[in-house]
Amino acid sequence: MAQLWGGRFTKETDQLVYNFNASITFDKRFYKQDIKGSLAHVAMLAKQGILTEEEKEQITDGLNGILEDVESGKLEISDKYEDIHSFVEATLIDRIGDPGKKLHTGRSRNDQVALDMKLFTRDEIHEIDAQVKELLEVILHVMEENVETYMPGFTHLQKAQPITLAHHMGAYFEMFRRDHERLQDIAKRMNTCPLGSGALAGTTYPLDREYTAELLGFDGPTLNSMDGVSDRDYLLELLSALSIIMMHLSRFCEEVIIWNSNEYQFVEIDDAYSTGSSIMPQKKNPDIAELVRGKTGRVYGALNALLTTMKGIPLAYNKDMQEDKEWAFDAMDTAKGCITLFAGMLKTMQFNKDRMEESAKHGFTNATDAADYLVNHGVPFRDAHGIVGKLVLTCIEKEIPLDALPLEEYKKISPVFEEDIYEAIDLKTCVNKRITIGAPGKDAMEKSIAAYKKYMAE
Ligand code: ARG
Numbered sequence: 001m002a003q004l005w006g007g008r009f010t011k012e013t014d015q016l017v018y019n020f021n022a023s024i025t026f027d028k029r030f031y032k033q034d035i036k037g038s039l040a041h042v043a044m045l046a047k048q049g050i051l052t053e054e055e056k057e058q059i060t061d062g063l064n065g066i067l068e069d070v071e072s073g074k075l076e077i078s079d080k081y082e083d084i085h086s087f088v089e090a091t092l093i094d095r096i097g098d099p100g101k102k103l104h105t106g107r108s109r110n111d112q113v114a115l116d117m118k119l120f121t122r123d124e125i126h127e128i129d130a131q132v133k134e135l136l137e138v139i140l141h142v143m144e145e146n147v148e149t150y151m152p153g154f155t156h157l158q159k160a161q162p163i164t165l166a167h168h169m170g171a172y173f174e175m176f177r178r179d180h181e182r183l184q185d186i187a188k189r190m191n192t193c194p195l196g197s198g199a200l201a202g203t204t205y206p207l208d209r210e211y212t213a214e215l216l217g218f219d220g221p222t223l224n225s226m227d228g229v230s231d232r233d234y235l236l237e238l239l240s241a242l243s244i245i246m247m248h249l250s251r252f253c254e255e256v257i258i259w260n261s262n263e264y265q266f267v268e269i270d271d272a273y274s275t276g277s278s279i280m281p282q283k284k285n286p287d288i289a290e291l292v293r294g295k296t297g298r299v300y301g302a303l304n305a306l307l308t309t310m311k312g313i314p315l316a317y318n319k320d321m322q323e324d325k326e327w328a329f330d331a332m333d334t335a336k337g338c339i340t341l342f343a344g345m346l347k348t349m350q351f352n353k354d355r356m357e358e359s360a361k362h363g364f365t366n367a368t369d370a371a372d373y374l375v376n377h378g379v380p381f382r383d384a385h386g387i388v389g390k391l392v393l394t395c396i397e398k399e400i401p402l403d404a405l406p407l408e409e410y411k412k413i414s415p416v417f418e419e420d421i422y423e424a425i426d427l428k429t430c431v432n433k434r435i436t437i438g439a440p441g442k443d444a445m446e447k448s449i450a451a452y453k454k455y456m457a458e
Pocket of ligand 1: 317319323
């Protein structure tokens, strides 16, 4: 047991209590941020004349030494300390003596941990965002290569209308673009510095909070010290954003799993991203996609856990808040692992273009276009819908697609049909006539791709 307090106690802490209360096993993860925060705090204390220049030098050198030694492996962060803050402070005092005891002047572990978690989270957001951008690049590349790769578009998992692979991928580009913007938005909103909030009520020292905020790359200090130590909104926002990212990945994975199935065979997942069966020699399983889909629940769990933890906490700091870390760390790690693996799987996946196009030709994906043909010849849409419904029924009986139905049969149901119906319901016509903004037609898709490329370059 090694703790920073004890003066008013007459008994040792029970070992089980100590273990239950301690957080070092998980908060040692932000030793770097903790030291960085202390360095800024000390620089500010000296600037304000609260510490002498000499004390500042000694403490700064001591902290830098600790950082170096932890990084090189020379100094182990021992679990005997209560938390990372205690470890750093105790080690500093051990190494430099009395000046080390002045480090914590005008500071509480409450504003210290609020700062550390924010610094750590801010770094993580940038890392996760970089991965999302990587994924956007992979998706954009697949789009560029597949403007003329035809496939069925589905509603209710029933073939609906023909689209292209570029169009399908474009939907995911939009989703992950929103994710990227959400992350940026969170990083911007959270960028205020809680250091100087003290335990809850600020301090009596003349701290320059603007200076520390600036040293640590924040836009400014938090404006209420009670909120400063007890705000975890930014974590909840991040966990929400990560949950949405996971939801997007999970939907994408679900499609990859369906497309990779024996029945669909739209895609082949690269061997490097597939797994085998211990009993069935023929198997090549989409385990990675399934795991990403499965791990989504874990990230949702983190969001729900922290929402629940926070909901009953009176102002200001309460120990419940220590529970933010393990879940948040797990969610960040999970999301990062999933985004990277998914991007790799997508990048190496083979699309079975012939099979996709063949599939698009069946299931009456051109029925809407047959109805539109009639509308273009003056038939009201509702009537056209009924006429084509009858045509489809005829084709189902004959077990043929609309393209294979002879013109006489068309004419039996509506005299409006002429030879040019076949051109109108040709797969490529169906797709390429859809050129409104956001539609799958080649012209529209090329415009989308150009816009996305510009977006990525900015
Ligand atoms: N380990 C605590 C946390 O993670 C920070 C320390 C604050 N402790 C305290 N007793 N006020 O939230």
